[in-house]
Amino acid sequence: MGLFNLLFGQKGFTHGIHPPYHKDTADKPIRRLPFPPQLVLPLDQHIGKPAIPLVVKGQEVVRGEPIAKADGNFSVPLHAPATGRIAGIELMPTPKGPKTNAILIDVYEGSTQEVLWEQPREMSELSPQEIIQAIQDSGMVGLGGAAFPSHMKLSIPPDKQVDTLIVNGCECEPYLTCDHRIMLEHPKALLRGIRYAMRATGTEKAIIGIEDNKMDAVELLKSHLSKGSPVEVKAVETKYPQGSEKMLIKSALDREVPTGGLPADVGVVVNNVGTLAGLGDLLPKGRGLIERVITVAGPGIAKPANYLVPLGTPIRYILDYVGYEGARTEFILGGPMMGPAVSALDTPITKGTSGLLVLNEPSIEEESHKIWPCIRCARCVSACPMHLNPSMLGQLAAKRKYEEMAEEYHLTDCFECGCCSYVCPSNIPLVQYFRIAKAINREQAA
Amino acid sequence: MSKKPTIELRTSPHAHAGEDVVVIMRNVVYALLPICAFTVWQFGISALALLVVVTLTCLLSERMFNALSGKPSSLGDWSATITGLLLAMTLPPGFPLWMGAVAAFVGVALGKAMFGGLGMNAMNPALIGRAFVQAAFPVAITTWTPAFFDGRFSQFIPTTLTPPFLQPPAVGDWISEVTVDAFSGATPLALQKFEGVVTDHMDMLLGTTAGSAGETSALLILAGGLYLAARRMLDWRIPVLVLLSAAVTAGIFYMIDPAKYPDPLFVVLSGGLMLGAWFMASDMVGSPVTPLGVVIYAVMIGVITVIIRLFGGLTEGVMYAILLGNAATPLIDQITQPRVFGEQRAGK
Numbered sequence: 120m121g122l123f124n125l126l127f128g129q130k131g132f133t134h135g136i137h138p139p140y141h142k143d144t145a146d147k148p149i150r151r152l153p154f155p156p157q158l159v160l161p162l163d164q165h166i167g168k169p170a171i172p173l174v175v176k177g178q179e180v181v182r183g184e185p186i187a188k189a190d191g192n193f194s195v196p197l198h199a200p201a202t203g204r205i206a207g208i209e210l211m212p213t214p215k216g217p218k219t220n221a222i223l224i225d226v227y228e229g230s231t232q233e234v235l236w237e238q239p240r241e242m243s244e245l246s247p248q249e250i251i252q253a254i255q256d257s258g259m260v261g262l263g264g265a266a267f268p269s270h271m272k273l274s275i276p277p278d279k280q281v282d283t284l285i286v287n288g289c290e291c292e293p294y295l296t297c298d299h300r301i302m303l304e305h306p307k308a309l310l311r312g313i314r315y316a317m318r319a320t321g322t323e324k325a326i327i328g329i330e331d332n333k334m335d336a337v338e339l340l341k342s343h344l345s346k347g348s349p350v351e352v353k354a355v356e357t358k359y360p361q362g363s364e365k366m367l368i369k370s371a372l373d374r375e376v377p378t379g380g381l382p383a384d385v386g387v388v389v390n391n392v393g394t395l396a397g398l399g400d401l402l403p404k405g406r407g408l409i410e411r412v413i414t415v416a417g418p419g420i421a422k423p424a425n426y427l428v429p430l431g432t433p434i435r436y437i438l439d440y441v442g443y444e445g446a447r448t449e450f451i452l453g454g455p456m457m458g459p460a461v462s463a464l465d466t467p468i469t470k471g472t473s474g475l476l477v478l479n480e481p482s483i484e485e486e487s488h489k490i491w492p493c494i495r496c497a498r499c500v501s502a503c504p505m506h507l508n509p510s511m512l513g514q515l516a517a518k519r520k521y522e523e524m525a526e527e528y529h530l531t532d533c534f535e536c537g538c539c540s541y542v543c544p545s546n547i548p549l550v551q552y553f554r555i556a557k558a559i560n561r562e563q564a565a
Numbered sequence: 566m567s568k569k570p571t572i573e574l575r576t577s578p579h580a581h582a583g584e585d586v587v588v589i590m591r592n593v594v595y596a597l598l599p600i601c602a603f604t605v606w607q608f609g610i611s612a613l614a615l616l617v618v619v620t621l622t623c624l625l626s627e628r629m630f631n632a633l634s635g636k637p638s639s640l641g642d643w644s645a646t647i648t649g650l651l652l653a654m655t656l657p658p659g660f661p662l663w664m665g666a667v668a669a670f671v672g673v674a675l676g677k678a679m680f681g682g683l684g685m686n687a688m689n690p691a692l693i694g695r696a697f698v699q700a701a702f703p704v705a706i707t708t709w710t711p712a713f714f715d716g717r718f719s720q721f722i723p724t725t726l727t728p729p730f731l732q733p734p735a736v737g738d739w740i741s742e743v744t745v746d747a748f749s750g751a752t753p754l755a756l757q758k759f760e761g762v763v764t765d766h767m768d769m770l771l772g773t774t775a776g777s778a779g780e781t782s783a784l785l786i787l788a789g790g791l792y793l794a795a796r797r798m799l800d801w802r803i804p805v806l807v808l809l810s811a812a813v814t815a816g817i818f819y820m821i822d823p824a825k826y827p828d829p830l831f832v833v834l835s836g837g838l839m840l841g842a843w844f845m846a847s848d849m850v851g852s853p854v855t856p857l858g859v860v861i862y863a864v865m866i867g868v869i870t871v872i873i874r875l876f877g878g879l880t881e882g883v884m885y886a887i888l889l890g891n892a893a894t895p896l897i898d899q900i901t902q903p904r905v906f907g908e909q910r911a912g913k
Binding site for chain 2: 293376451456460478498508540545548
């Protein structure tokens with residue numbers, strides 16, 4: 120148990136890091152971004168099977184209309200974010216890396232912001248099973264970045280019992296403030312979404328976990344709750360990676376998800392605030408997920424802010440709109456700790472994109488990126504929230520002992536939060552080593 | 566868009582704490598400098614010459630092995646400088662310079678380069694160098710000269726300038742020349758061990774006693790160590806536990822027979838324990854990375870030091886205790902793997 124916990128009597132996760140948070144956009148209200156001329160909508164924005172297109176080239180679609188259907192249970196549909204004409208289905212770059220099939224929509228000039236396709240429903244009449252179905256139909260996925268289909272997450276396996284819904288409002292990644300703004304601007308939708316999720320999962324208690332650098336959100340949400348409400352707001356320590364599921368469950372409930380297990384194994388289901396606020400807004404109206412809030416920030420952005428962006432907006436369009444500088448830059452989708460760097464500016468914003476960061480770091484060619492040998496300083500060991508031994512893992516990786524890494528040193532428990540690489544004074548790309556090791560182990564197993 | 570940016574691709578995380586190996590090593594040098602300065606003030610130009618010769622030999626050896634192995638120069642990481650300064654500080658101030666150079670070369674060659682350089686060495690290179698000369702030149706390394714002798718800034722201690730491959734001259738006569746009081750040529754540890762004389766604690770804290778070049782002022786060592794600990798460039802648990810376990814072990818014997826055994830505070834303040842605990846036992850490369858491992862390692866060093874001091878033939882045991890600790894580190898690391906988050910172990 121860390122010193123903080125001892126001093127303040129809190130039960131939090133131990134280890135972790137305190138990077139500079141750069142939450143400069145916390146006071147920037149969410150603004151709507153205009154439609155780009157063309158939207159790029161990959162069919163696999165979520166984890167699971169890609170959606171199946173329902174449209175053909177040349178077809179007209181209206182804002183909100185389904186354009187692709189879910190392929191079975193482990194999949195979600197896709198809806199048109201703007202009124203326009205289908206320009207085709209082509210291979211396009213995605214945040215994940217390889218190009219995948221995407222539906223292209225040429226947006227009509229002056230396309231309305233009004234959603235033209237919806238199926239309003241009376242939520243109180245729905246059974247838990249029907250709520251789950253409604254969630255799948257909305258195309259909702261984990262908006263925190265994982266993009267895991269929400270209806271899957273809220274479907275509790277029959278052999279598991281859950282008692283608590285944890286609502287993740289930590290937003291522990293530096294720069295990002297979109298969840299913070301959603302909590303401040305849409306508390307009612309969030310609380311509605313929490314009620315739906317509680318009904319869907321049969322949980323009787325909900326805890327909204329918020330890092331204590333967002334006390335305004337904590338106070339606001341508390342003021343919306345009546346006495347005796349099953350929903351509790353809990354301020355947790357501001358520490359990366361507090362927003363990781365396992366860490367937040369530990370901090371909020373002092374329960375440890377077993378190795379290789381799921382939150383349901385300790386009676387918990389976790390959802391992001393953005394996701395639940397989205398459900399609270401979409402479900403009663405019977406609409407699909409067509410836009411999301413992202414934080415556009417970083418040293419290379421002239422005017423950092425939070426934007427409500429139509430899904431499929433190419434980042435080139437956003438950058439042109441907000442203005443950025445730097446001839447030699449890195450473009451990150453999501454936060455700086457876990458977000459991928461994009462290789463093409465045609466890459467669109469997808470359901471799992473929580474931010475667009477422009478970092479003007481020193482160039483890769485510069486000396487500051489020199490990699491030194493491991494000096495066994497153990498900083499990584501005291502940073503790893505999973506209590507792994509990244510130093511040892513890194514040395515094994517250098518010797519390509521990938522199997523030993525998994526069997527003896529718990530490689531599979533690493534969720535690539537980046538704490539070890541962040542603190543490493545030798546600049547060893549530990550997380551990258553571990554990704555490679557996992558990939559090779561997967562290949563060996565297959 | 567008119568401007569075409571160069572897109573750089575890195576893998577996450579895209580943020581870094583910013584403190585690299587060079588920064589850490591440089592700060593260790595900063596922490597050592599006041600101790601070096603005090604040594605020079607204490608023992609004069611002999612100590613200065615020893616510091617310079619030993620450190621330069623370390624740097625030259627390091628560079629030579631870089632060249633031999635076809636690697637770029639690693640002098641910029643400051644680790645060879647640290648080895649040199651630390652090694653010089655563990656030697657008697659009048660240690661013949663040529664022997665100091667031998668110690669430096671052996672330390673870098675056998676202690677570091679042979680293993681593959683920084684981070685690969687199993688044991689502390691400075692102590693390897695010292696262990697070698699302790700075995701090779703047992704007389705020279707136990708020839709102590711008084712601190713603050715007159716004319717220390719104008720004349721060398723006679724042993725310092727011993728020509729290479731010759732044994733140093735006896736210094737008994739010279740010592741009686743330069744000191745007013747009778748100086749037995751013994752360090753506080755030797756005085757206690759062989760003559761039962763306990764040196765005043767305050768003298769040892771401030772560093773006015775005889776001893777190895779840099780190990781006599783406990784106060785400055787503490788200050789340097791605390792500076793590094795505050796900047797998190799040193800694991801404070803190691804020195805604290807080394808000193809604590811040494812004090813406790815010594816305390817047990819002291820309680821059994823106060824007339825025969827030294828008191829715990831004497832044990833902590835005397836000899837090289839302070840310097841060893843703060844700057845050598847805490848050497849990252851040779852110490853365990855696991856939290857429990859650090860505890861085992863530090864306690865082991867503290868206890869072994871006292872056992873050697875009290876029951877061994879030598880007056881000082883810190884060096885061998887740390888080398889043993891270094892040697893045990895891989896094993897300690899292996900058996901003390903931390904419990905992984907969510908791991909179910911028997912009984913938990």
